[in-house]
Amino acid sequence: MGDKLAVVTGSNKGIGYATVRQLCKRGVGYVYLTARDIKRGEKAIENLKKEGFKPLFYQLDVTDRNSVRTFAEHLKQTHGGLDILINNAALITSNFTETTYEDSVRVIDANYFSILTIQEYMFPILKDNARVINISSDCGHISNLKNTYWINRLTKQDIKLDDINAFVNWFLDSVKNGTLNEEDFQEMPLLAYRISKIALCSLTRVQQKEVGRGISVNSLHPGYVKTDMTKTTGFLTIEEASEAPVYLALDVDQSVKGKYFWFDKTEKEWADPNLKIHSTYAVVEKCLRELNIIQ
Numbered sequence: 396m397g398d399k400l401a402v403v404t405g406s407n408k409g410i411g412y413a414t415v416r417q418l419c420k421r422g423v424g425y426v427y428l429t430a431r432d433i434k435r436g437e438k439a440i441e442n443l444k445k446e447g448f449k450p451l452f453y454q455l456d457v458t459d460r461n462s463v464r465t466f467a468e469h470l471k472q473t474h475g476g477l478d479i480l481i482n483n484a485a486l487i488t489s490n491f492t493e494t495t496y497e498d499s500v501r502v503i504d505a506n507y508f509s510i511l512t513i514q515e516y517m518f519p520i521l522k523d524n525a526r527v528i529n530i531s532s533d534c535g536h537i538s539n540l541k542n543t544y545w546i547n548r549l550t551k552q553d554i555k556l557d558d559i560n561a562f563v564n565w566f567l568d569s570v571k572n573g574t575l576n577e578e579d580f581q582e583m584p585l586l587a588y589r590i591s592k593i594a595l596c597s598l599t600r601v602q603q604k605e606v607g608r609g610i611s612v613n614s615l616h617p618g619y620v621k622t623d624m625t626k627t628t629g630f631l632t633i634e635e636a637s638e639a640p641v642y643l644a645l646d647v648d649q650s651v652k653g654k655y656f657w658f659d660k661t662e663k664e665w666a667d668p669n670l671k672i673h674s675t676y677a678v679v680e681k682c683l684r685e686l687n688i689i690q
């Protein structure tokens with residue numbers, strides 16, 4: 396464990412921060428806390444150092460190709476590669492119930508297209524038998540969709556990256572052209588976020604098929620967690636929510652590959668639209684009302 400190197404994206408706060416803390420606690424030798432903002436990153440490092448942990452820091456904006464490339468070069472030169480990559484950084488829609496084009500582009504860039512950049516630069520330096528964990532959501536389960544064409548295309552065995560990009564672009568074009576059809580989706584709130592996370596789960600399966608060298612790629616719903624993303628509503632603390640990513644990073648058998656996990660560490664069938672484990676906005680709305688965040 397002491398010679399392992401782990402990277403957690405977007406880890407200056409929230410679930411990413413707690414995951415870094417937990418990886419340090421478990422004795423992973425080199426844990427990179429990364430943040431797009433240097434000050435926020437250094438503050439987080441300072442807090443962890445006060446507790447006796449020794450994470451390393453690197454500035455990383457996942458939407459900035461240069462930033463991703465520079466970090467990958469640093470990892471290669473300084474450590475020869477990495478063993479654990481937790482793709483945690485993400486954004487949610489600015490307005491939970493309205494879907495605008497600009498906001499959808501922003502969310503999908505950060506939550507989906509950034510992962511393709513990370514794949515381009517980081518996958519070549521993953522060590523044999525490395526582990527990649529894509530932090531998705533219950534918003535990313537296929538049952539968030541009702542459109543049967545896209546359900547079939549995204550769940551087919553021989554799915555390719557082009558299928559996922561076509562799905563994301565179909566959504567963005569529909570928003571741009573004002574042709575979004577409510578019948579295609581289980582629920583309309585957080586729609587761009589749902590699309591980005593469905594794309595991420597689909598990508599997990601494609602990445603797993605292509606990566607080789609014993610490497611595993613799994614995705615995960617970390618639970619409904621009290622963080623800035625949820626305006627501090629939720630049922631889990633960040634410490635509780637860090638348990639499942641750390642389990643996938645350190646404890647699950649290496650043979651577990653290309654799967655979708657729940658925050659309680661159980662595997663769920665991602666490709667089953669009848670499972671009905673999609674995110675229910677009424678639950679979020681109720682919590683937002685209880686905290687007087689909405690009337």
Ligand SMILES: NC(=O)c1ccc[n+]([C@@H]2O[C@H](COP(=O)([O-])OP(=O)(O)OC[C@H]3O[C@@H](n4cnc5c(N)ncnc54)[C@H](OP(=O)(O)O)[C@@H]3O)[C@@H](O)[C@H]2O)c1
Nearest residue numbers: 405407409410431456457483484485532619620622623624
């Ligand atoms: N909280 C939940 O209930 C919940 C439920 C399901 C899934 N998730 C997923 O869990 C993960 C963590 O979410 P969270 O709740 O911990 O959210 P959070 O507290 O808002 O933290 C998100 C982190 O991502 C970073 N980030 C955003 N854009 C970035 C970029 N371009 N480059 C680098 N870092 C960036 C943020 O940095 P800044 O501080 O600079 O903004 C922050 O550190 C996300 O993937 C989220 O979708 C959360």
